[in-house]
Amino acid sequence: MAYSIQIVVDSADPHTQADWWAETLGWETEPTDEGFIRNMVARGLAQESDTLLHRGKLMWKSGAAIRVVDDAEHREGPRILFQSVPEAKTVKNRLxxxxxxxxxxxxxxxxxxxxxxxxxxxxxxxxxxxxxxxxxxxxxxxxxx
Structure with missing residues (x-):
């Protein structure tokens, strides 16, 4: 059985990192589902503090992902997720x-x-x-x- 993977990058500012890498690779940032986010907040399953506005769109604060443009309809294609972490990078990458x-x-x-x-x-x-x-x-x- 073959598995798909995503690469996850710890980031201080995941949305800016996702924008930078999407432009660098010629990929796209994954679109946000603002209605879903608002619904989760309205139902008490998330807090307003879990969200932010980035480039005028409501997004989850914790991360942003990019993907190959041609793979826009397939969630299992190559993907890089930039996730927010509190600590700064301190040593050389292992990957x-x-x-x-x-x-x-x-x-x-x-x-x-x-x-x-x-x-x-x-x-x-x-x-x-x-x-x-x-x-x-x-x-x-x-x-x-």
Whole structure:
């Protein structure tokens, strides 16, 4: 039996992180169901303090997810969830994402991401392969390959 997975990233500001990564990967942020959220609050199953307005839309405060645009109707496709945590990032990631630049020039991708808040950390290579190790706006390492 094959399983689907989602990648979960601890975040100080999950909604901003989701927006940044959706733009970076060419994915989309999952739409919010404001009616459902309001219903949960009205029924006492959630509190107003569990919600926030982000880009003018009511959302759960605890997190935001992104997904592949072509997979908008399938909940089991690739998904990254950014969840709110109280503590700041303090050490190197044990897991990271590789952003595959494809036919694009890695240096151009790097410059574009730096202009949007990413930080260049170092360049490395192994045999014929090379990559840039970067950090997203919250300091999570990722590579451009």
């Amino acid at each position: 990271h994402l590789d952003v595959r630049a494809g036919d694009e020039d890695k240096a151009e991708v790097r410059a574009r991401l730096e202009s949007r808040g990413a930080t260049f950390l170092w360049e490395a290579s192994e045999g014929p392969y090379s990559w840039y190790t970067m950090a997203d706006p919250e300091g999570n390492e990722f590579c451009i390959t």
